[in-house]
Amino acid sequence: MAITREEVLHVARLARLALSDDEAGRLGGQLSAILDYVKQLDRLDTRDVVPTSHAVEKGTPMRDDVVEPFGDREALLANAPDRLNDCFRVPRIIED
Template sequence: MKITRREVEHVARLARLGLADEEMERMRAQLDAILTYIDKLNQLDTREIKPTSHVIPMTNVLREDVVSPSLSQDQALANAPDRHEAFFRVPRILEA
């Protein structure tokens, strides 16, 4: 077994996912299958190979430090579930 139920619960909590009991087990089994598949890579000798962070052979895509127009306040807030004047309004952050 590549992943325990506890680990799945932890990852679900980090991702703010509320999983029911049977979903938890289904996820565990699926993640286990994925990790087992990925584990095949460990059969290869990668000692001489640099870690690959990006697959496209490009570097230094940079822009000049020039200001361009922003959205209007109303455009920026158009999708907000809740707003107060020109602010996004969100529920209390820390537990009381």
């Protein structure tokens, strides 16, 4: 089940990855191999099986609506490459 070069480049673009021709070819082969491996499942009859989204089928835990401030904005801002005062500074967004 080979995936096309266009599909590889499309997925790479969505992930903001710049691939060389060489990489696109190699990754295309690897992705196809992974898909082929998973395709073995097609040999089973899964018509009555609900798609599995999580390994354990129990409800998500919930928390009470209580505010607990983290209180260390500096630590969060320190992870960013650029800041201005208390804001994260990012390259200007250009809308087409």
